[in-house]
Amino acid sequence: MFEDFILILDSTVRLSTPLLLACLAGLYSERSGVVDIGLEGKMLGAAFGAGTVAYLTGNAWIGLLAGIGVSVALGLLHGFASISNRGNQIVSGVAINFLAAGLTALLGQTWFRQGGRTPSLPEGGRFRDVAWPLAEQVREIPIIGPIYAELLSGHNILVYAAFLAVPLTWWVLFRTRFGLRLRAVGESPAAVDTAGISVTWLRYRAVIACGIFCGFAGAYLSIAQGSGFGVNMTAGKGFIALAALIFAKWKPASAMFTCLLFGFLDATAIRMQGQEIPGIGEIPVQFFQALPYILTVVLLAGFIGKAIPPKAAGIPYLKERS
Amino acid sequence: MNETPAIELRRINKSFGPVHANKDIDLVVKKGSIHGIIGENGAGKSTLMSILYGFYHADNGDILVNGEKVTIPDSKAAIGMGIGMVHQHFMLVDNFSVLENVVLGAEDSAMLAGGLARARTELKRLEDEYELRVDPDALIEDLPVGLQQRVEILKALYRSAEVLILDEPTGVLTPAEADHLFKILEVLKNQGKTVLLITHKLREIMAATDMVSVMRRGEMVATRETKNTSMEELAELMVGRSVLLRVDKKPAEPEAPVMEVANLTVTDSRGVQVVKDVSFSVRAGEIVGIAGVSGNGQSELLETLSGIRHATTGTLKINGETIDLGASHLDAADMRAKNMGHVPEDRHRMGLINSFTEYENSILGYHRDPAYSKGLLMDLGAIKKAAVSEIEKYDIRPPNPLLKTANFSGGNQQKIVLAREIERDPEVLLIGQPTRGVDIGAIEFIHRRIVELRDAGKGILLVSVELDEIRALSDRVLVMFDGRIVGERGANAEEGDLGLLMAGVDNNNAAEGGVQ
Numbered sequence: 001m002f003e004d005f006i007l008i009l010d011s012t013v014r015l016s017t018p019l020l021l022a023c024l025a026g027l028y029s030e031r032s033g034v035v036d037i038g039l040e041g042k043m044l045g046a047a048f049g050a051g052t053v054a055y056l057t058g059n060a061w062i063g064l065l066a067g068i069g070v071s072v073a074l075g076l077l078h079g080f081a082s083i084s085n086r087g088n089q090i091v092s093g094v095a096i097n098f099l100a101a102g103l104t105a106l107l108g109q110t111w112f113r114q115g116g117r118t119p120s121l122p123e124g125g126r127f128r129d130v131a132w133p134l135a136e137q138v139r140e141i142p143i144i145g146p147i148y149a150e151l152l153s154g155h156n157i158l159v160y161a162a163f164l165a166v167p168l169t170w171w172v173l174f175r176t177r178f179g180l181r182l183r184a185v186g187e188s189p190a191a192v193d194t195a196g197i198s199v200t201w202l203r204y205r206a207v208i209a210c211g212i213f214c215g216f217a218g219a220y221l222s223i224a225q226g227s228g229f230g231v232n233m234t235a236g237k238g239f240i241a242l243a244a245l246i247f248a249k250w251k252p253a254s255a256m257f258t259c260l261l262f263g264f265l266d267a268t269a270i271r272m273q274g275q276e277i278p279g280i281g282e283i284p285v286q287f288f289q290a291l292p293y294i295l296t297v298v299l300l301a302g303f304i305g306k307a308i309p310p311k312a313a314g315i316p317y318l319k320e321r322s
Numbered sequence: 323m324n325e326t327p328a329i330e331l332r333r334i335n336k337s338f339g340p341v342h343a344n345k346d347i348d349l350v351v352k353k354g355s356i357h358g359i360i361g362e363n364g365a366g367k368s369t370l371m372s373i374l375y376g377f378y379h380a381d382n383g384d385i386l387v388n389g390e391k392v393t394i395p396d397s398k399a400a401i402g403m404g405i406g407m408v409h410q411h412f413m414l415v416d417n418f419s420v421l422e423n424v425v426l427g428a429e430d431s432a433m434l435a436g437g438l439a440r441a442r443t444e445l446k447r448l449e450d451e452y453e454l455r456v457d458p459d460a461l462i463e464d465l466p467v468g469l470q471q472r473v474e475i476l477k478a479l480y481r482s483a484e485v486l487i488l489d490e491p492t493g494v495l496t497p498a499e500a501d502h503l504f505k506i507l508e509v510l511k512n513q514g515k516t517v518l519l520i521t522h523k524l525r526e527i528m529a530a531t532d533m534v535s536v537m538r539r540g541e542m543v544a545t546r547e548t549k550n551t552s553m554e555e556l557a558e559l560m561v562g563r564s565v566l567l568r569v570d571k572k573p574a575e576p577e578a579p580v581m582e583v584a585n586l587t588v589t590d591s592r593g594v595q596v597v598k599d600v601s602f603s604v605r606a607g608e609i610v611g612i613a614g615v616s617g618n619g620q621s622e623l624l625e626t627l628s629g630i631r632h633a634t635t636g637t638l639k640i641n642g643e644t645i646d647l648g649a650s651h652l653d654a655a656d657m658r659a660k661n662m663g664h665v666p667e668d669r670h671r672m673g674l675i676n677s678f679t680e681y682e683n684s685i686l687g688y689h690r691d692p693a694y695s696k697g698l699l700m701d702l703g704a705i706k707k708a709a710v711s712e713i714e715k716y717d718i719r720p721p722n723p724l725l726k727t728a729n730f731s732g733g734n735q736q737k738i739v740l741a742r743e744i745e746r747d748p749e750v751l752l753i754g755q756p757t758r759g760v761d762i763g764a765i766e767f768i769h770r771r772i773v774e775l776r777d778a779g780k781g782i783l784l785v786s787v788e789l790d791e792i793r794a795l796s797d798r799v800l801v802m803f804d805g806r807i808v809g810e811r812g813a814n815a816e817e818g819d820l821g822l823l824m825a826g827v828d829n830n831n832a833a834e835g836g837v838q
Contacts, residue, residue, distance in 0.1 A: 177429040177437070184415045184426050191413040194377070195427025195477075196398025311416070319377065 006146045008267050013155065014225060016263025017162045018217045022241035023255045024169050025213030031173065031250060032206030033186040033312040037093030038078055039214055040238025041100035046071040046218025048104035051118040051229030054125040063125060063223045068215030074100065075211030083203045086316030105231050116231035127156040127224035156224045158216060169252040182206055186310030189317040199317050243296040246307050262292045326389040328353040328485050328516040329374065334383035336369055343369040345540045356507055356517040358527040361537030362560055362616045362787055367520045371487050375407045376400040406478025407487040412470050414462045420473050421458040424480050441480065448479050452509050468499035475506065486510065487518045492526060504530045522617055524553045524825055536560055553825040557615060561789045571773045574797035576605035580781035581750045586636030586647065588622050596622040598805040604750060604781040609772065611796030612785045615824050619805035620785045621667055624754045628664035629657035640750065658687060663743035667754030667785065673739040676728035681709035683727050684742050712741040717767065733764025740768060750781045757791060769795060789820060
């Protein structure tokens with residue numbers, strides 16, 4: 001029973017990593033006042049870019065860089081539409097989602113002729129799990145042993161990066177000049193502008209940060225968790241990350257716990273597949289898959305506290321004419 | 323005394339599209355003085371100050387700071403030159419602490435800790451030096467507006483501003499808070515700072531400034547030493563007596579009242595009373611003009627009577643029907659149904675939808691009229707026919723009902739609104755600023771139409787900040803000041819007499835006549 005639980009937690013960590021990365025990506029963007037519904041598209045683009053380049057070079061790190069590159073490029077597109085040209089941020093985000101979904105499948109099929117998939121990665125093209133020292137030796141120690149060997153040890157490096165990014169993001173937001181300005185521009189761009197800071201450049205930097213994190217998230221899917229890109233492999237994770245961001249009220253630590261919760265639901269769903277629960281019977285997988293959304297809706301309806309977005313989120317900044 | 327002025331502007335020009343917001347502005351501001359700039363809303367004061375603060379760029383002209391010619395490309399440059407600004411709408415981040423707001427944009431280094439610590443000590447020092455006390459850890463959203471404004475002043479001082487611009491600083495303050503602000507400005511002056519105070523309130527100029535410059539319609543019309551001028555003179559300068567308007571009209575032959583307003587009080591969203599216990603009547607066949615410096619409750623009065631704004635208390639008698647305005651929330655459609663037409667003060671915001679065509683605009687607000695519909699659909703044929711006849715009758719140019727109203731000149735736009743309201747044959751017509759931004763030819767035409775409507779036996783309530791217009795058209799003049807009607811005059815009221823009333827100087831028998 002305990003072993004089972006540890007295994008569920010272990011896969012919780014694996015499943016919540018891409019959510020967490022995407023959620024932090026959205027956090028940078030939305031804190032600056034740029035709503036990003038295109039997390040999904042950027043992740044997908046990054047997954048494809050990483051999968052392709054890692055296959056061609058046989059180097060996971062170069063693959064990761066390629067994923068980040070694709071994602072940042074899509075982010076800049078979003079920035080160009082919504083910051084420079086003050087377009088509607090939702091429309092731009094949706095466009096990016098369509099663009100990424102279509103383009104990855106098309107290019108994948110054209111280049112590799114495997115139904116849109118990228119070929120399986122060679123050795124070195126994929127991030128391997130890192131075993132912590134003495135993991136095998138302590139496995140047999142009750143309680144601490146499995147926690148160390150299964151839960152903490154044995155993940156790939158992107159998992160650790162994702163969880164380290166949480167305190168890092170907190171530190172950036174609340175302890176640096178960039179963070180102060182980032183939070184300010186999402187609340188009151190006019191105050192930032194009159195303080196002599198460029199609203200445009202600040203928001204572009206936020207969008208780039210968002211792109212970098214989405215790049216990590218996408219690369220995780222195709223060259224760490226999986227071994228190659230598959231058509232539409234994000235499967236809505238970008239949207240769940242967005243829901244998690246709202247659920248976490250745009251705060252880094254809450255984002256981590258929310259993503260772990262959503263990952264846990266996902267892991268439980270997989271575990272419970274085909275299993276009878278005494279007195280209830282078999283719970284459909286869809287129930288667990290829907291839970292993150294249900295929880296978010298419940299939150300938005302005001303049952304669990306209140307989610308107040310950054311005040312200027314979604315509103316293009318225009319100097320007032322007196 | 324210091325000879326080099328703190329700020330000198332030479333022949334500054336700025337246009338927004340066709341609007342010439344600042345025309346050849348010259349201004350000299352002495353070091354260590356409080357210099358007031360007064361003018362009505364839209365006179366170009368805020369634009370001028372935004373140019374000085376680097377928010378806008380002048381089309382041409384020179385700016386001199388401490389005698390040196392400078393260019394101010396952005397606010398950062400202005401701050402660097404020691405110019406600080408307290409905006410009318412505060413530029414604060416509501417969910418940040420006072421400290422964070424002060425530091426924003428002046429953080430010292432990439433890490434916050436050092437800057438925050440320095441700001442904390444510096445705030446303490448400023449507090450003592452200028453008697454500006456605020457809790458540095460309080461969140462802005464928890465502070466009353468008076469304190470929020472203090473934070474704005476601290477922000478400027480923290481950036482070592484030598485010149486402080488305050489744009490309509492008392493608009494959001496209670497009278498007590500405003501008095502306190504003036505005390506703070508006095509302290510700043512005594513510490514050698516220069517203050518530029520932008521306002522449209524005469525009383526503030528008299529109470530707080532050393533020098534005053536008057537702006538009118540984008541021009542700087544006069545600069546006076548405050549102690550050598552008076553409210554009356556300033557009021558006259560603000561309103562101007564540029565063109566002497568003359569309208570040929572017979573004496574009015576007023577009949578029974580068509581509209582009677584009693585004890586009307588209106589409170590705005592901030593909870594401030596903007597119209598205070600106002601009573602008057604308008605009779606059939608007369609034009610009643612409401613004069614006043616803008617911002618004294620005329621706009622709110624007009625909006626309330628036309629159903630755009632709700633009254634707190636008061637009654638309206640129209641068509642023999644008495645309506646309790648405080649209890650029954652009538653909207654604009656209800657008011658129109660009672661045969662009341664309305665030409666709003668701001669045609670762009672309330673009178674027209676500029677991206678709609680002329681014919682669509684010609685039935686705005688009357689679109690439910692069965693004459694314009696065929697079952698569920700609009701009867702476009704009937705609408706266009708009516709529009710074409712209005713175009714002919716009012717000489718609207720270009721005579722094209724399919725053109726968007728954005729493409730008409732100001733005068734023709736105003737004629738579209740006027741035609742729409744007059745042609746529905748109202749018993750009472752409310753008109754706000756009928757000739758604002760309208761060329762001289764159209765002004766004459768519009769004035770003639772209004773007089774014709776009066777001669778046809780309708781009641782007209784005219785609100786205008788143009789004193790000449792009020793005097794040329796009105797058969798009776800009511801003067802509003804600070805939300806009240808402070809006096810009533812006949813058709814041939816003296817300009818100086820009205821100017822005094824408008825300035826709130828209640829000299830002689832202001833209540834003569836009262837409500838007729």
